[in-house]
Amino acid sequence: xxxxxxxxxxxxxxxxxxxxxxxxxxxxxxxxxxxxxxxxxxxxxxxxxxxxxxxxxxxxxxxxxxxxxxxxxxxxxxxxxxxxxxxxxxxxxxxxxxxxxxxxxxxxxxxxxxxxxxxxxxxxxxxxxxxxxxxxxxxxxxxxxxxxxxxxxxxxxxxxxxxxxxxxxxxxxxxxxxxxxxxxxxxxxxxxxxxxxxxxxxxxxxxxxxxxxxxxxxxxxxxxxxxxxxxxxxxxxxxxxxxxxxxxxxxxxxxxxxxxxxxxxxxxxxxxxxxxxxxxxx
Amino acid sequence: xxxxxxxxxxxxxxxxxxxxxxxxxxxxxxxxxxxxxxxxxxxxxxxxxxxxxxxxxxxxxxxxxxxxxxxxxxxxxxxxxxxxxxxxxxxxxxxxxxxxxxxxxxxxxxxxxxxxxxxxxxxxxxxxxxxxxxxxxxxxxxxxxxxxxxxxxxxxxxxxxxxxxxxxxxxxxxxxxxxxxxxxxxxxxxxxxxxxxxxxxxxxxxxxxxxxxxxxxxxxxxxxxxx
Numbered sequence: 001x002x003x004x005x006x007x008x009x010x011x012x013x014x015x016x017x018x019x020x021x022x023x024x025x026x027x028x029x030x031x032x033x034x035x036x037x038x039x040x041x042x043x044x045x046x047x048x049x050x051x052x053x054x055x056x057x058x059x060x061x062x063x064x065x066x067x068x069x070x071x072x073x074x075x076x077x078x079x080x081x082x083x084x085x086x087x088x089x090x091x092x093x094x095x096x097x098x099x100x101x102x103x104x105x106x107x108x109x110x111x112x113x114x115x116x117x118x119x120x121x122x123x124x125x126x127x128x129x130x131x132x133x134x135x136x137x138x139x140x141x142x143x144x145x146x147x148x149x150x151x152x153x154x155x156x157x158x159x160x161x162x163x164x165x166x167x168x169x170x171x172x173x174x175x176x177x178x179x180x181x182x183x184x185x186x187x188x189x190x191x192x193x194x195x196x197x198x199x200x201x202x203x204x205x206x207x208x209x210x211x212x213x214x215x216x217x218x219x220x221x222x223x224x225x226x227x228x229x230x231x232x233x234x235x236x237x238x239x240x241x242x243x244x245x246x247x248x249x250x251x252x253x254x255x256x257x258x259x260x261x262x263x264x265x266x267x268x269x270x271x272x273x274x275x276x277x278x279x280x281x282x
Numbered sequence: 283x284x285x286x287x288x289x290x291x292x293x294x295x296x297x298x299x300x301x302x303x304x305x306x307x308x309x310x311x312x313x314x315x316x317x318x319x320x321x322x323x324x325x326x327x328x329x330x331x332x333x334x335x336x337x338x339x340x341x342x343x344x345x346x347x348x349x350x351x352x353x354x355x356x357x358x359x360x361x362x363x364x365x366x367x368x369x370x371x372x373x374x375x376x377x378x379x380x381x382x383x384x385x386x387x388x389x390x391x392x393x394x395x396x397x398x399x400x401x402x403x404x405x406x407x408x409x410x411x412x413x414x415x416x417x418x419x420x421x422x423x424x425x426x427x428x429x430x431x432x433x434x435x436x437x438x439x440x441x442x443x444x445x446x447x448x449x450x451x452x453x454x455x456x457x458x459x460x461x462x463x464x465x466x467x468x469x470x471x472x473x474x475x476x477x478x479x480x481x482x483x484x485x486x487x488x489x490x491x492x493x494x495x496x497x498x499x500x501x502x503x504x505x506x507x508x509x
Contacts, residue, residue: 056459057466064463066294093453105364107453212470 039109040239041085049088052078053108056093060208060268061114073264073278074112077131077231080256081110084247100124103234110240111232114204116164118227126235128244130228131257133280136165137203138220139191139210145219146198152176156196158187165200168224191216204278207269218270221277228280252282287474291482296464300479303457304486306374307446310454313378315439318385325386326393340390347387352445355380360452373454381442388438396431397423429502436498440491457483 037043044050054074055062062072070091082089092108099115102108103125116134117127138157140146153175159165161180169176179196181187188209191199198219199206206218231248233240251257257279265278291297329340347355359380364370371379400423408422450459461479468475 056463059467059470063467064460065467066290066296066464068295068299093455093459098451098453101361102453105361106370107360107364208470 037237037239038106039234039237041243042239044085044087044109044240047087049090050082050085050110051090051092051108052081053092053094053099053102053111053113054078055095055113057095058114060265061204062112071264073132073260074114076260076264077251077257078110078112080251081112081244081247085243099232103232106234109233109237110244114229115232116227117230121232124235125232126237126241127230127232128241129248130230130280131248131252132204132229132278133226134202134204134229134278135221135226136168136200136223137206137218138198138200138223139206139216140198140219142215142217144197145217147219149220149223152198155198158190158196158199160184160187160201163201164224164227165202169200172224188213207265207273207277210270211268214270217272252280255282287468287472287476287478290464290468290472290475291478299460299464300457300482300486303455303460304490306454307443307449307456308490310374310377310381310449310456311439311443311446314381314385315442317378317382318442319389319435321382321386322389323393325390326397329390329394330397344387344391347384348391352380352384353448353451355384356448356452373449373452377446377449377452377454381445385438385442389435392431392434392438393427396427396434399430400426432498432501436494440494443491443494444487457486 054070054072056064056070058072060072062070062074065071075091078089078091092102094102094108094111094113096113099111099113100121103111111125114132115121115127117130121127138146138152146152154177156177156179157169158179158181159169161182166178166180169178179190181190184201184205187199187201190196192213200223203218203221210216210218231244233244258275261275261279266273266275291300325340325343328336331337356377359376360373363376404422404426405418408418413421446456447458449456450462453459461483465476465479
């Protein structure tokens with residue numbers, strides 16, 4: 001009987017503790033929802049700081065130079081946005097996987113981390129107008145350039161698993177033998193060792209690589225549908241979304257992105273890359 | 283050119299940045315060990331008491347934090363707390379919170395084990411001298427439990443320091459995160475950078491961790507001499 005009493009006591013207190021926790025959670029949740037949009041333009045101005053999520057290791061789009069300063073095409077835009085809002089910019093470093101969670105858990109107001117717009121992502125975040133375009137490109141030896149897809153028929157092509165290049169060639173180009181690798185380092189080494197005639201990946205990435213490997217060239221710059229890269233805000237943050245759209249339109253008109261390209265990307269790209277390969281038409 | 287990567291370590295502010303990252307790792311680990319240690323001693327002591335309910339609650343607490351991987355804990359505090367409870371601290375303090383809870387759980391078990399391993403005849407001898415409960419704890423159990431808990435404590439501390447390498451996953455600028463920034467910024471021009479940066483980080487972790495084990499050995503040696 002003594003044991004039974006104790007068991008009842010334990011169970012009862014556990015139930016109590018759990019229900020208390022549940023109630024607290026529910027109360028807090030409504031509280032969180034009631035708390036106004038923490039990332040609205042008004043809230044950002046009141047705070048005096050906009051928190052922008054950027055990459056720290058994607059040269060030359062979002063990276064840190066040897067002086068410890070954040071630089072890159074995305075970062076340059078981020079600083080301009082801060083200037084135009086009249087607030088300071090606080091950078092939150094993200095990697096590809098946590099860009100969405102960073103917005104959802106209110107860690108950042110805006111994501112400027114080479115975020116490619118896709119159908120799936122549109123359902124979980126709101127994208128503003130694009131500030132950059134990207135598509136699949138093909139890199140090959142300058143001495144034997146592959147300039148047309150028909151030249152690849154029956155030949156080997158290196159691709160990185162999980163990229164848009166893999167999707168494209170799996171869906172459209174069945175005549176090509178794919179040689180797949182897990183990482184960028186592996187795939188570029190394979191190309192250097194002559195294991196295939198060409199390599200396909202995001203053109204924005206290839207431009208920087210050929211700069212340091214001058215015997216190769218981005219022989220096909222665009223393949224398949226062009227994709228765009230946009231700023232992203234938390235789903236439903238209309239206030240900041242509208243402001244960002246206007247800002248991108250304005251910056252596009254006054255040639256800001258050309259300046260951005262010339263300063264942040266051009267030094268790291270091969271000569272054959274023009275601003276128009278990256279930035280959008282006015 | 284083959285080993286040009288080593289120059290990257292000393293270019294610009296790179297070395298100072300790595301040191302800054304190391305400092306972040308060290309202070310987060312130190313605070314977590316301190317807070318977690320204090321809580322752990324309290325929890326461990328409570329677990330040696332006879333109340334079953336208290337024992338059960340702390341047992342559940344221990345099992346929870348022992349089973350859940352540290353990465354999951356970090357994600358829980360960094361992403362779920364702000365979303366569900368509107369608690370939005372910087373990543374560094376979220377890390378201290380998660381590590382403190384984890385250290386408290388693990389340390390409570392070390393303390394409990396140590397307190398229970400104090401030989402029974404020691405307690406009985408104390409009782410024979412007419413010491414009361416509090417005196418027994420302070421003058422008999424605690425000093426001997428301290429010796430017994432020492433290896434476990436140092437082991438836990440070194441584990442905490444090593445586990446700070448997970449902090450990069452919640453956007454804390456620790457030494458690994460800054461190392462990766464440097465690697466990616468120089469990878470194209472100096473492909474050997476990765477070797478030098480991780481090599482240096484390996485040495486840095488060793489420099490931080492090794493004195494702890496040296497200190498533990500010295501403490502144990504000294505205590506033997508006293509006896």
